[in-house]
Amino acid sequence: xxxxxxxxxxxxxxxxxxxxxxxxxxxxxxxxxxxxxxxxxxxxxxxxxxxxxxxxxxxxxxxxxxxxxxxxxxxxxxxxxxxxxxxxxxxxxxxxxxxxxxxxxxxxxxxxxxxxxxxxxxxxxxxxxxxxxxxxxxxxxxxxxxxxxxxxxxxxxxxxxxxxxxxxxxxxxxxxxxxxxxxxxxxxxxxx
Amino acid sequence: xxxxxxxxxxxxxxxxxxxxxxxxxxxxxxxxxxxxxxxxxxxxxxxxxxxxxxxxxxxxxxxxxxxxxxxxxxxxxxxxxxxxxxxxxxxxxxxxxxxxxxxxxxxxxxxxxxxxxxxxxxxxxxxxxxxxxxxxxxxxxxxxxxxxxxxxxxxxxxxxxxxxxxxxxxxxxxxxxxxxxxxxxxxxxxxxxxxxxxxxxxxxxxxxxxxxxxxxxxxxxxxxxxxxxxxxxxxxxxxxxxxxxxxxxxxxxxxxxxxxxxxxxxxxxxxxxxxxxxxxxxxxxxxxxxxxxxxxxxxxxxxxxxxxxxxxxxxxxxxxxxxxxxxxxxxxxxxxxxxxxxxxxxxxxxxxxxxxxxxxxxxxxxxxxxxxxxxxxxxxxxxxxxxxxxxxxxxxxxxxxxxxxxxxxxxxxxxxxxxxxxxxxxxxxxxxxxxxxxxxxxxxxxxxxxxxxxxxxxxxxxxxxxxxxxxxxxxxxxxxxxxxxxxxxxxxxxxxxxxxxxxxxxxxxxxxxxxxxxxxxxxxxxxxxxxxxxxxxxxxxxxxxxxxxxxxxxxxxxxxxxxxxxxxxxxxxxxxxxxx
Numbered sequence: 034x035x036x037x038x039x040x041x042x043x044x045x046x047x048x049x050x051x052x053x054x055x056x057x058x059x060x061x062x063x064x065x066x067x068x069x070x071x072x073x074x075x076x077x078x079x080x081x082x083x084x085x086x087x088x089x090x091x092x093x094x095x096x097x098x099x100x101x102x103x104x105x106x107x108x109x110x111x112x113x114x115x116x117x118x119x120x121x122x123x124x125x126x127x128x129x130x131x132x133x134x135x136x137x138x139x140x141x142x143x144x145x146x147x148x149x150x151x152x153x154x155x156x157x158x159x160x161x162x163x164x165x166x167x168x169x170x171x172x173x174x175x176x177x178x179x180x181x182x183x184x185x186x187x188x189x190x191x192x193x194x195x196x197x198x199x200x201x202x203x204x205x206x207x208x209x210x211x212x213x214x215x216x217x218x219x220x221x222x223x224x225x
Numbered sequence: 226x227x228x229x230x231x232x233x234x235x236x237x238x239x240x241x242x243x244x245x246x247x248x249x250x251x252x253x254x255x256x257x258x259x260x261x262x263x264x265x266x267x268x269x270x271x272x273x274x275x276x277x278x279x280x281x282x283x284x285x286x287x288x289x290x291x292x293x294x295x296x297x298x299x300x301x302x303x304x305x306x307x308x309x310x311x312x313x314x315x316x317x318x319x320x321x322x323x324x325x326x327x328x329x330x331x332x333x334x335x336x337x338x339x340x341x342x343x344x345x346x347x348x349x350x351x352x353x354x355x356x357x358x359x360x361x362x363x364x365x366x367x368x369x370x371x372x373x374x375x376x377x378x379x380x381x382x383x384x385x386x387x388x389x390x391x392x393x394x395x396x397x398x399x400x401x402x403x404x405x406x407x408x409x410x411x412x413x414x415x416x417x418x419x420x421x422x423x424x425x426x427x428x429x430x431x432x433x434x435x436x437x438x439x440x441x442x443x444x445x446x447x448x449x450x451x452x453x454x455x456x457x458x459x460x461x462x463x464x465x466x467x468x469x470x471x472x473x474x475x476x477x478x479x480x481x482x483x484x485x486x487x488x489x490x491x492x493x494x495x496x497x498x499x500x501x502x503x504x505x506x507x508x509x510x511x512x513x514x515x516x517x518x519x520x521x522x523x524x525x526x527x528x529x530x531x532x533x534x535x536x537x538x539x540x541x542x543x544x545x546x547x548x549x550x551x552x553x554x555x556x557x558x559x560x561x562x563x564x565x566x567x568x569x570x571x572x573x574x575x576x577x578x579x580x581x582x583x584x585x586x587x588x589x590x591x592x593x594x595x596x597x598x599x600x601x602x603x604x605x606x607x608x609x610x611x612x613x614x615x616x617x618x619x620x621x622x623x624x625x626x627x628x629x630x631x632x633x634x635x636x637x638x639x640x641x642x643x644x645x646x647x648x649x650x651x652x653x654x655x656x657x658x659x660x661x662x663x664x665x666x667x668x669x670x671x672x673x674x675x676x677x678x679x680x681x682x683x684x685x686x687x688x689x690x691x692x693x694x695x696x697x698x699x700x701x702x703x704x705x706x707x708x709x710x711x712x713x714x715x716x717x718x719x720x721x722x723x724x725x726x727x728x729x730x731x732x733x734x735x736x737x738x739x740x741x742x743x744x745x746x747x748x749x750x751x752x753x754x755x756x757x758x759x760x761x762x763x764x765x766x767x768x769x770x771x772x773x774x775x776x777x778x779x780x781x782x783x784x785x786x787x788x789x790x791x792x793x794x795x796x797x798x799x800x801x802x803x804x805x
Contacts, residue, residue, distance in 0.1 A: 046559065047561065048564075059229055059391065060229070063227075063228065063229055063393070068393060069229060069391075069392070069393060070357075070390060070391070070392045071229065071390060071391040071392075072386065072389065072390040072391075073231075073389050073390070073391075074333060074389065075254055075255065075257075075333075075334070075389055075670070079561070080561040080562060080563065080564060080589060080592065080668075081559075081561050081562045081563075081564065081767060082559055082560060082561035082562075083558075083559040095464045095465075095467040095468040096464045096465050096467075096468035096533075096534045097357075097386060097390035097392065097461070097464065098386065098465075098533060098534070100468075100533065100534045100535040100538075100546065101535050101546035101547065101548055102535075102546055102547025102548050102549060103547070113556060113557070113559070114559070116552050116556050117556050117559075119550045119551060119552060120546075120548035120549075120550060120551040122549070122550045123547070123549075124547070124549045126550075135767065136767070136770055136771075137557050137558065137559035137560070138559070138560055138562050138595070138596070138597075138765055139557045139558060140557055141597075141762055141765060141767075141770065141771065142596060142597045142762065142763060142765065143759070143762075143771075144557075144596075145555075145557035145558075146557075147557065148552075148554055148556065148557075151552075154552060154554075155550075155552070158550050158552070159550055177783070
């Protein structure tokens with residue numbers, strides 16, 4: 034990494050489990066001896082609002098928050114959230130989108146429309162875009178709730194984090210009875 | 226080995242290492258996790274107090290009793306605790322006392338963004354500001370030493386971004402210490418005017434000593450680099466400055482009250498241009514200007530919201546943030562909303578339908594103010610709903626009270642709603658108060674409180690009976706309803722509003738997020754019966770959504786918890802239970 038700080042922005046809807054993903058990635062960076070900072074949002078936004086976790090690691094990290102135009106990767110648990118945070122992506126950056134749609138309140142009440150083909154439009158703008166159906170993959174692995182670990186696998190591949198280190202972090206953070214499903218989900222994610 | 230810890234966990238660790246044995250708080254984002262972490266350490270008594278004033282008073286007692294004591298709250302909580310805090314600044318401490326003020330620039334989860342560094346000068350307290358988790362731990366520890374050395378409570382002021390960021394931290398050894406012996410000292414602790422005049426002399430002496438300490442303290446340091454630009458900063462903003470301007474000289478202040486005049490003068494004299502970068506109020510800047518030092522600050526930076534590294538680059542380097550990838554099209558906002566199954570939805574749906582004026586309060590239910598429920602007219606601070614309603618009645622007359630209600634949560638009622646209700650009865654208001662009892666402090670992450678019957682460690686304790694309290698206050702018309710039985714709720718409201726006497730309706734149903742059992746039934750929308758009227762969509766629940774192409778409502782089985790509210794609002798009985 035030669036002193037370059039890696040910036041990973043994890044976005045989604047409150048309640049989607051973005052925190053576990055950001056904590057796993059941060060834990061891997063700790064294991065690898067990097068300086069690490071993670072910023073989370075708690076409180077009101079967690080009630081179905083737009084949420085963001087920021088993970089930064091490198092030799093020396095100052096700010097816990099990522100600058101606009103400086104994220105190496107945006108990992109979006111929901112399509113519209115990928116669009117909302119897209120201006121944080123660095124030129125040459127990567128977007129990973131879980132092909133999930135959660136209608137926000139203005140859409141539910143008919144005040145706004147959910148933008149059509151939003152993932153395709155992002156892909157048209159950002160060459161390095163991956164769209165996955167992480168929930169379907171997780172269901173095939175045995176539990177829809179492991180979707181966030183499928184995304185961890187994709188993220189690990191994208192950021193070149195060593196498989197063994199990520200697996201160790203998952204083992205330390207996931208309850209034993211959910212471990213098998215989660216390790217399987219992680220392996221599926223690595224295939225991207 | 227270093228490990229990741231949030232700022233809040235780090236503060237608790239620091240207090241533990243300093244040998245603090247008492248910790249007290251009322252939950253409030255972003256401060257909540259400080260005392261929940263403290264509760265996990267051996268040999269520490271931790272508690273949820275009913276409100277911040279009581280927390281402060283328990284803290285004062287523990288300090289007078291000789292223990293090192295941590296008191297934690299969010300910024301607006303300090304307003305509630307201000308009365309005892311100001312006078313405790315006169316008496317000083319026996320065991321060290323550190324009060325945490327967790328401020329919320331940007332109002333992620335608050336009703337204002339007041340800058341509590343102002344309390345430092347106003348109440349004459351030392352104010353310490355860490356910039357990451359390591360400092361949060363180390364400075365908390367040091368704050369206990371300062372508290373005892375200078376005989377004063379010390380405020381450790383943090384912000385959301387510090388409280389909820391995790392950074393690496395090296396733990397230290399716990400200090401083994403005995404609690405100090407108790408000695409009666411009425412001149413120090415009984416604040417009669419004659420005693421308080423003597424204590425005020427001590428306060429001013431102490432501030433002079435602290436001025437001297439500030440010049441030498443390890444809390445303040447200069448990081449020399451290029452001297453064309455010198456930045457004075459504190460707290461997490463220091464990290465943004467280092468990120469944005471790695472090559473400028475920085476005076477980092479860990480002690481922001483009192484400020485080190487000589488150190489600042491010397492720094493100012495050695496840089497060509499001096500700028501203070503501080504979120505919210507110009508606390509440092511105004512003091513520096515008052516000393517006649519040429520400095521810039523709020524001419525460049527905002528009084529509003531959170532700062533960021535790119536804001537600093539923009540204002541000081543004229544560098545535009547890169548935004549290579551931005552979609553031109555408008556992206557619908559995603560405000561927070563009530564959860565599927567939330568009991569508050571039934572309340573606000575009904576209040577909206579009845580077109581009532583609603584004075585509101587602080588909690589998840591404040592979200593009932595947003596469309597489509599639109600069910601609230603005011604929300605000011607913890608406990609304000611009941612007094613506000615009485616005031617409106619007194620201003621506009623009894624008829625107005627026939628179509629207005631106050632709504633307040635269980636935890637908020639215990640916090641500071643009880644006295645408002647006493648006023649209603651005492652001054653012969655005729656208002657109707659709805660207590661939304663969901664058996665938890667939901668918004669801050671489900672903390673217990675006196676009416677849940679469990680302590681912070683989830684051990685059983687006396688369960689405050691809200692109904693009995695209301696009756697004891699003198700309210701004769703009290704009833705308990707299930708807020709998701711919409712007809713019952715509406716009938717109760719109509720009857721109580723018509724009474725020219727105070728009434729309380731307790732809308733009782735546990736928060737949907739604390740119910741552990743899976744739903745007993747599953748609902749579906751019968752496409753034959755659905756007429757596409759969208760009334761079920763307009764309750765603002767993610768458990769049911771609209772298919773634009775088919776012009777039909779559909780249940781979302783992943784989010785619906787089968788609370789049974791939408792079948793009640795459906796005019797065409799199209800929402801049915803899945804059989805078998």
